[in-house]
Amino acid sequence: MAPRSWRTEALVISLSPFGEGHRSARILTPENGLLYAAVFGGSKSRLRGLVSPWQTGTAWLYTDPVKKTVKITDFDVHFWRQGIRENLVRSWCASLCTELITRSHGNTDWVLVNAFLDGIAVSDEDECRRGLLRFLWRVLLGAGLCPDCACCTRCGAGTNKENAVLYYSPYEDALVCAHCVRQEESRFPLSREARHYLDSIVQKRPSEVRALPLGTDAYSELRSFLFFLLSRMVDGPLKTLETGEGIL
Numbered sequence: 001m002a003p004r005s006w007r008t009e010a011l012v013i014s015l016s017p018f019g020e021g022h023r024s025a026r027i028l029t030p031e032n033g034l035l036y037a038a039v040f041g042g043s044k045s046r047l048r049g050l051v052s053p054w055q056t057g058t059a060w061l062y063t064d065p066v067k068k069t070v071k072i073t074d075f076d077v078h079f080w081r082q083g084i085r086e087n088l089v090r091s092w093c094a095s096l097c098t099e100l101i102t103r104s105h106g107n108t109d110w111v112l113v114n115a116f117l118d119g120i121a122v123s124d125e126d127e128c129r130r131g132l133l134r135f136l137w138r139v140l141l142g143a144g145l146c147p148d149c150a151c152c153t154r155c156g157a158g159t160n161k162e163n164a165v166l167y168y169s170p171y172e173d174a175l176v177c178a179h180c181v182r183q184e185e186s187r188f189p190l191s192r193e194a195r196h197y198l199d200s201i202v203q204k205r206p207s208e209v210r211a212l213p214l215g216t217d218a219y220s221e222l223r224s225f226l227f228f229l230l231s232r233m234v235d236g237p238l239k240t241l242e243t244g245e246g247i248l
């Protein structure tokens with residue numbers, strides 16, 4: 001196999017140092033998933049400023065078939081998303097997104113993750129937090145990991161009764177009504193407002209859902225519920241959630 005120069009769209013996920021001042025970039029690409037690519041050059045190198053986490057652009061790559069290595073020879077940034085670095089909540093949301101991409105081995109929706117990063121780069125803190133919940137629900141929908149919210153799994157009662165609180169049972173991975181839930185079992189309460197918000201993510205246009213208010217209690221319920229489903233999806237706790245307790 002001959003050496004190959006090629007180009008692709010790429011989102012920079014993370015960087016780690018290697019060798020004499022060089023770096024290894026983990027990048028997400030639409031066609032080839034996650035890749036590792038070397039970025040040569042010291043701190044004054046032009047390329048080093050371009051290949052930076054959460055930036056998306058066109059990457060020119062060179063694959064060496066003998067050494068089985070890939071290096072980035074140039075990177076044209078289309079989306080800088082500088083706003084993410086200016087705020088702790090934004091950067092924590094972005095870190096959770098990139099950890100999720102890594103933990104799912106790049107098995108993530110290219111359009112969805114880029115739209116999410118575009119949004120949080122220009123949103124205030126509360127909007128970032130709500131945007132994160134919507135993003136996570138869409139990720140879970142894409143993975144086919146959302147429980148059926150239409151009826152109680154034990155008695156079959158519909159779940160749209162006014163003001164009814166329902167419970168998500170991790171054991172059954174389904175919703176249970178207040179009548180059927182057992183006091184001793186572990187569960188996540190989901191109020192009518194919280195469930196309505198989840199339904200709206202699927203049924204309404206993104207601009208309409210963004211404008212929807214979300215009360216503090218419903219936000220907390222969704223946060224616990226979605227963070228739990230997310231950790232289950234990636235088979236263990238997420239580092240960003242553990243270290244970012246209180247920020248997200």
Ligand SMILES: [Zn+2]
Pocket residue numbers: 152153154155156157176177178179180181
């Ligand atoms: Zn029931």
